[in-house]
Amino acid sequence: MTGSTDPAAQAATAAEALFTSTGDTGLEPVTVLTYPAGADRLARREALRPVYEAVVARIGKPTLLGGSAGGPSVRWCTAERVLLLSGDPAHVELSVHEARTFEDEEWNTFDGTDLGRKGQPHRFGELPYTWQLDRKGPGKATSWTYNGVMVAHGWDHAVTGLELMLAAWVEQYPVQAPGDWIGFNLWTARDWRRDMIVSYSPGDQGRELAVGIHDRGAEQTEERQARMRERGWQILDEHQWWRTALPETDPDAPRRIAELTIAECRARGATGPNELRAHDISAGDDGELWLTGLGLPTHPSRGEHF
Known part of the structure; x- marks a missing residue:
């Protein structure tokens, strides 16, 4: 020293x-x-x-x-x-x-x-x-790593897991990977092939934490739009994507995004966190990102590591 x-x-x-x-x-x-x-x-x-x-x-x-x-x-x-x-x-x-x-x-x-x-x-x-x-950094990465999936026991637990993950990204990710976004797609088995996108983009000032869902196939009546806004959705764009984005400066933003994400899965028929699946998990399309503590099933769970 x-x-x-x-x-x-x-x-x-x-x-x-x-x-x-x-x-x-x-x-x-x-x-x-x-x-x-x-x-x-x-x-x-x-x-x-x-x-x-x-x-x-x-x-x-x-x-x-x-x-x-x-x-x-x-x-x-x-x-x-x-x-x-x-x-x-x-x-x-x-x-x-x-x-x-x-x-x-x-x-x-x-x-x-x-x-x-x-x-x-x-x-x-x-x-x-x-x-x-x-990201294939220098040195020898461990090969004996946990490859299981730990799933939240209920909806409140799932909100907590996602909230903690988002909060960790806000605090940790911009220091380690400056300028990059990080996020994943999420679908529920009972609303097949309708993805939600959960993301954190440090460069999107004032809108860093975000979630969106493609509401294709649904007639956007005034009643439906009112229901979506009641759940916490902010904006419906011309391509039928509902989006909500919150600033990282809001200490409650991770929990609000987590609550909205899980509420939407439940509204679309999911009966438990085990029916969800996170995929296309990525950090700036660079490297292999593992969300071991997400609390939701992921695909893949650990890739080539064993």
Whole structure:
């Protein structure tokens, strides 16, 4: 560590020391950023940005991008070790791990996590990561990764999962993948081939969080339009797409988008989250994006990883 009081410079030095050290991976985690009490997700995001950029400038691009419900989950990997940048609403830290042990423990955590039943905590926060993006960065990505699908036990639980995912994107994604959008298509088995599109687009100022559905085949009577607007839809365009977009500055926007999305699935006949399917999951059409903590069935669940 240097004598600098700049958190970004200190983080870069710590990352280099941990990642290039030989032998012992049992080193204590190093806190590289502490957030002010009460900092919201946007304040935390902007506080992390220079720290993250300094680490990348010093040791190179990560092997895997991602985040948990509480904070970032970015890793630089070799065959022997994993450097993990992780955090929660209070702080961000760097830690180094023996690669195989880390992979096994992470898989076991996924495999042993019950998302909970009615009346119990949602437990999305216990997952090592809720989203992960593999853009074939340098290093050796783990091959032994969780490939199951954990489905929410009910509609309220599904809203919570989607809300936490969207909130995580707002806080974490623009720092790790500046300028890119992220999102997925969603359909319900009882309204076959009618996709909804759920997305987060940091460049669409004031309309970053959005959901849309193609309402083709339905006569847009005044009564129908009134019902759609009551559910939370804002705009009907000339191609029969209903759309709602909310600003990331609204702290309630992730939940409002999640509630609207799930309400629309229910209105179109879905009887449970297991009848939904997220597909065309993408981050700027670049790399493989896995939504492990979405709480809804996904296709594919983990692709080539096993």
